[in-house]
Amino acid sequence: MSNAAANLVAxxxxxxxxxxxxxxxxxxxxxxxVITVTLYYVIFGKLVGxxxxxxxxxxxxxxxxxxxxxxxxxITSSYxxxxxxxxxxxxxxxxxxxxxxxxxxxxxxxxxxxxxxxRGLIVGVLVxxxxxxxxxxxxxxxxxxxxxxxxxxxxxxxxxxxxAIYARKFxxxxxxxxxxxxxxxxxxxxxxxxxxxxxxxxxxxRANPILYMVNAFRYGVLGISxxxxxxxxxxxxxxxxxxxxxxxxxxxxxxxxxx
Amino acid sequence: MSSVPALVVDNLRxxxxxxxxxxxxxxLTVQPGDFFALLGPNGAGKSTLIGIxxxxxxxxxxxxxxxxxxxxxxxxxxxxxxxxxxxxxxxxQFEKPFDICVNEAxxxxxxxxxxxxxxxxxxxxLRLWDKxxxxxxxxxxxxxxxxxxxxxxxxxxRLLILDEPTAGVxxxxxxxxxxxxxxxxxxxxxxxxxxHYLEEAEQLCRNIAIIDHGTIVENTTMKQLxxxxxxxxxxxxxxxxPDELPALPGVALRRVDEHTLEAEMARTHDLNSLFxxxxxxxxxxxxxxxxxxxxxxxxxxxxxxxxxxxxQAA
Numbered sequence: 001m002s003n004a005a006a007n008l009v010a011x012x013x014x015x016x017x018x019x020x021x022x023x024x025x026x027x028x029x030x031x032x033x034v035i036t037v038t039l040y041y042v043i044f045g046k047l048v049g050x051x052x053x054x055x056x057x058x059x060x061x062x063x064x065x066x067x068x069x070x071x072x073x074x075i076t077s078s079y080x081x082x083x084x085x086x087x088x089x090x091x092x093x094x095x096x097x098x099x100x101x102x103x104x105x106x107x108x109x110x111x112x113x114x115x116x117x118x119r120g121l122i123v124g125v126l127v128x129x130x131x132x133x134x135x136x137x138x139x140x141x142x143x144x145x146x147x148x149x150x151x152x153x154x155x156x157x158x159x160x161x162x163x164a165i166y167a168r169k170f171x172x173x174x175x176x177x178x179x180x181x182x183x184x185x186x187x188x189x190x191x192x193x194x195x196x197x198x199x200x201x202x203x204x205x206r207a208n209p210i211l212y213m214v215n216a217f218r219y220g221v222l223g224i225s226x227x228x229x230x231x232x233x234x235x236x237x238x239x240x241x242x243x244x245x246x247x248x249x250x251x252x253x254x255x256x257x258x259x
Numbered sequence: 260m261s262s263v264p265a266l267v268v269d270n271l272r273x274x275x276x277x278x279x280x281x282x283x284x285x286x287l288t289v290q291p292g293d294f295f296a297l298l299g300p301n302g303a304g305k306s307t308l309i310g311i312x313x314x315x316x317x318x319x320x321x322x323x324x325x326x327x328x329x330x331x332x333x334x335x336x337x338x339x340x341x342x343x344x345x346x347x348x349x350x351x352q353f354e355k356p357f358d359i360c361v362n363e364a365x366x367x368x369x370x371x372x373x374x375x376x377x378x379x380x381x382x383x384x385l386r387l388w389d390k391x392x393x394x395x396x397x398x399x400x401x402x403x404x405x406x407x408x409x410x411x412x413x414x415x416x417r418l419l420i421l422d423e424p425t426a427g428v429x430x431x432x433x434x435x436x437x438x439x440x441x442x443x444x445x446x447x448x449x450x451x452x453x454x455h456y457l458e459e460a461e462q463l464c465r466n467i468a469i470i471d472h473g474t475i476v477e478n479t480t481m482k483q484l485x486x487x488x489x490x491x492x493x494x495x496x497x498x499x500x501p502d503e504l505p506a507l508p509g510v511a512l513r514r515v516d517e518h519t520l521e522a523e524m525a526r527t528h529d530l531n532s533l534f535x536x537x538x539x540x541x542x543x544x545x546x547x548x549x550x551x552x553x554x555x556x557x558x559x560x561x562x563x564x565x566x567x568x569x570x571q572a573a
Contacts, residue, residue: 005368006368006369007368010367010368012365013365014366092350092351094349094350094351096345097350098366099314100313100341101338101363101367102334102336102339102367103366103368254317258314258317259275259307259310259315259316
């Protein structure tokens with residue numbers, strides 16, 4: 001068997017195992033985001049949103065926040081999946097099954113990232129379907145939607161992988177989502193347009209990578225964005241490239257994995 | 260059979276980040292088809308050596324070649340040749356044994372259909388097939404050990420490394436495990452075994468290396484090593500013991516209890532003269548055995564000798 005064929009089998013194995021895990025513990029991986037986002041839709045979208053009126057070109061507040069909430073759930077699910085799954089493998093030492101195999105590090109990384117992206121995508125579809133119970137949406141640029149989902153999910157999968165590599169205990173895995181990811185998400189233009197902010201907050205907000213993901217996705221769905229879509233994709237591609245290189249470097253060096 | 264050694268360890272060194280020098284430039288060779296014992300006290304460097312061979316530990320110097328393939332320079336190719344049964348349980352306890360085996364094969368690039376056939380074959384041979392679809396955490400300790408052997412066989416390795424595979428396993432399961440491993444060794448797989456059950460090593464292994472404080476203190480055939488043992492102690496179960504023990508030159512006879520005698524003597528000493536003396540003094544022997552495992556005695560002697568040498572050098 002050629003190396004390429006063997007690598008494909010190995011990649012398929014890692015991805016399949018991740019998806020089986022996601023589906024096996026679906027009450028932990030798929031249902032909580034759906035419940036949380038439903039509450040967001042009811043409270044912010046319907047109850048509070050009805051008093052806010054139209055926003056940014058005639059969209060209801062509900063329509064305005066849906067793309068941000070969908071993207072928020074995609075990236076947090078991707079991050080949570082890879083950080084808990086890979087750290088769990090480290091904790092149980094089952095990661096050694098892969099480390100002693102001839103599988104190249106990049107296949108391991110890609111497999112975990114694709115698995116995490118799969119969870120992000122499933123959760124994204126679920127929260128989008130729930131949103132359609134509350135409002136109507138037309139996808140103006142479906143390719144932009146697809147590309148922003150893939151890139152946003154990939155960025156946070158890679159970031160979660162790096163987190164899991166450095167984590168020594170389960171608390172370390174929870175630390176980044178609590179103190180970094182959640183604040184960045186809430187300040188990333190999910191619930192408001194950064195144009196509403198005064199300086200210097202508007203400029204500071206532009207240093208937040210989540211702003212670009214949310215706005216790229218919002219542009220795909222509604223056709224409006226606080227940032228230029230080209231810039232948003234350039235930023236996302238830059239993050240994917242930098243995080244991929246860093247994660248692969250850590251994996252090849254065996255940081256946190258090999259003595 | 261291939262003339263390329265199954266394993267060549269060449270001046271392998273490992274110093275951990277905390278300054279502990281676990282391996283001090285060890286070298287050894289394992290021939291293809293061998294059943295090789297790698298023994299040593301706790302902390303001697305056995306697991307570090309196995310970790311380097313299986314790429315879980317980065318070496319600080321030297322190299323190891325598995326069937327001529329360098330572990331350092333051709334890691335992926337070398338790993339295809341090795342199967343590892345680690346000391347600690349290291350599979351996902353929430354997965355099923357069948358999935359654990361099939362996934363392991365997948366990591367080696369083995370297509371799922373072949374992997375499923377091999378999983379069935381090895382789980383059956385290790386008497387785990389009826390547990391194949393249960394969560395692994397529900398298995399007993401012995402079953403978990405056997406599962407790790409089945410998993411290590413999924414890539415049908417040419418070199419199988421067993422790092423204390425029978426720790427905490429009852430005698431019956433231990434025997435069935437050795438039956439399996441002996442079978443695959445007879446079929447051509449080279450086996451390296453570390454164990455603290457020295458009688459296992461004595462019975463199973465043809466060649467042996469003893470490692471202590473990161474250096475090889477002995478590397479020879481099992482037969483040759485055992486032949487260096489010059490004193491043996493026999494235990495005799497007897498019907499009764501007279502008040503005064505008989506004297507025999509070259510034999511130290513000792514009463515253990517009312518029905519047990521111990522005799523320490525040179526290996527060259529014949530037993531016939533001892534039995535003649537027993538008969539003359541009306542001592543009836545009902546059974547006899549070696550007091551200690553011979554390899555255990557040698558092992559302790561070699562390790563202690565190494566330590567005394569180090570203390571003197573210091």
